[in-house]
Amino acid sequence: MAHLLFTPEQAARSTLAALRYLSVLPRTVRQDFSNEFVAGRGQTINVLGPVKAGQAKVYTAANRTARDAIEFNELTQEWVPIKLENQIYNAVRLPDNWATFTLADLQRQVLRPQAESVVDALATPLVEEMKKVKAEAKAAATIDAATGESDVLRSITHLRRVLNDRKVPQQGRTLAIGTDWEEAILNTPMLNKVNEAGDGGSMLRAATIGNLKGFQVVVAPDLPANKAVAYHKDAFAFVTRPSRRPEGAAYGATISEAGFALRHIMQYNPVQLEDQSIVDTFYGAATLDATRAVAATISTASAPSS
Numbered sequence: 001m002a003h004l005l006f007t008p009e010q011a012a013r014s015t016l017a018a019l020r021y022l023s024v025l026p027r028t029v030r031q032d033f034s035n036e037f038v039a040g041r042g043q044t045i046n047v048l049g050p051v052k053a054g055q056a057k058v059y060t061a062a063n064r065t066a067r068d069a070i071e072f073n074e075l076t077q078e079w080v081p082i083k084l085e086n087q088i089y090n091a092v093r094l095p096d097n098w099a100t101f102t103l104a105d106l107q108r109q110v111l112r113p114q115a116e117s118v119v120d121a122l123a124t125p126l127v128e129e130m131k132k133v134k135a136e137a138k139a140a141a142t143i144d145a146a147t148g149e150s151d152v153l154r155s156i157t158h159l160r161r162v163l164n165d166r167k168v169p170q171q172g173r174t175l176a177i178g179t180d181w182e183e184a185i186l187n188t189p190m191l192n193k194v195n196e197a198g199d200g201g202s203m204l205r206a207a208t209i210g211n212l213k214g215f216q217v218v219v220a221p222d223l224p225a226n227k228a229v230a231y232h233k234d235a236f237a238f239v240t241r242p243s244r245r246p247e248g249a250a251y252g253a254t255i256s257e258a259g260f261a262l263r264h265i266m267q268y269n270p271v272q273l274e275d276q277s278i279v280d281t282f283y284g285a286a287t288l289d290a291t292r293a294v295a296a297t298i299s300t301a302s303a304p305s306s
Contacts, residue, residue, distance in 0.1 A: 025123045025130075025220055028174040029236040030288060031260075032082075043282070045241065046079040050234040050289055082239050082286045088121055089280030090114040096273045111264070114279040118262075125285035126238050127222045130176065130229045130295075132287070136162055139296035143184050150184040153212070155296050159230040160213045162294045172233035175215035178225040180298050185217070226297050235292035241282045 032047045054073035092114060139162070141155035156175065163173065177185070210217055215230060223229065242254040242263035252265030262281040269276055287293070 024218055025126050025176060025222075026238040026260075028176070028216070028218060028233065029126065029231075029238050029285075030234055032237055032239045043241070044081045044083050045239050045284070046081050047237045047239065047286065047288065050292070051075055051077045080237065080286050080288050082237065082284045084239065084241055084282040084284045086125075086284070087243065087280055087282050088118055089278060090117040091276065091278040093269075093272070094275040094277060110277055111279070114277065118279055118281075122283060123220075123222060123238075125283060126236060127220070129236055129285050129287050130220075130223060130231075130293075131227070133229050133231070133290075133293045133295040135227070135295040135297050139294070141181075141184065141296060141298040142301045143180075143298065145300050148187055150188070150298070152181065152184045152188065152298070155228075155298070156213045156215065156230075159228070159294055159296055160215070163230060163232070163292070166291050168232045168292050170214060173215050173230065174233070175212070175217045175228060175230045176220040176223060177217060177228045178223040179219070179221055180225040181228045182219045184298060185212075226299060227295055228298070229293060229295045231293035232289075235287065235289055236285060237288050238285045239283065242280070243282060 030047070032045065053075055057071055057073075059068075059070060092110065094110065136159065139155045139158040141150055141152045143150040159175070240261045242261050245252045245254065245263065245265065249265040249267045251267065252263065254261065254263045260281075262279060264277070264279050266275055266277050268274070
């Protein structure tokens with residue numbers, strides 16, 4: 001007999017847990033989430049960018065002798081609008097005969113597979129923002145076609161320098177890499193791969209190659225294979241907002257936790273004699289501060305002709 005003794009909140013939280021452990025890129029940037037529903041399509045959410053305090057000033061000996069007044073900077077923090085036009089969802093039918101004779105675990109057989117389907121496309125708007133980051137020519141990496149050796153460490157070092165020169169904070173830096181970069185890094189014997197240690201319980205842990213040059217390096221298969229993006233957490237924002245619980249749905253809840261918000265609803269359709277389960281949320285992403293991100297490409301160098 002199916003275990004259907006889930007409260008709406010438990011069902012939503014179970015689905016949310018799957019999203020939390022399967023999502024990678026959204027967890028490396030500024031996340032804005034709430035279980036307050038989106039009023040309708042086209043709703044715009046304003047996300048605060050990083051606080052900026054301007055340039056530091058020097059109080060010289062001459063200033064001190066003259067008893068000059070110090071100068072004050074103005075704190076600035078811009079609002080970045082993110083339009084939530086798209087609603088990602090997964091809807092399934094649970095016919096009476098299947099629910100009666102086959103369904104044994106709602107969480108395992110219904111909610112988690114639905115969440116896994118949703119998460120496959122959840123990072124799409126964030127990936128699109130990362131694709132726009134301009135590649136730094138001096139950071140371009142190459143792979144030797146004959147030996148498979150690469151200069152990825154030099155490239156990553158240069159990306160670090162670019163962010164340092166821009167005075168981007170050291171804490172909260174990530175390097176998201178495509179699969180060409182992943183292969184080149186994993187073929188570098190000297191690297192200590194963190195993903196081979198620990199319990200491997202979360203997707204973020206499993207996707208983490210390690211900490212290199214001050215970056216947490218994560219594999220992002222949705223990025224172009226030859227691209228890597230180095231960024232601070234405040235370079236991008238990722239937003240999720242569920243829509244309201246429909247008046248006609250007797251079973252449903254919205255919940256927010258750990259950077260994500262979603263809705264789960266179930267209803268019975270007497271016309272087809274089936275339950276219907278839907279997991280959904282509105283989602284979007286934006287660039288908060290373009291100076292806090294820089295990209296690089298990698299290519300294979302052809303072997304010289306003999």
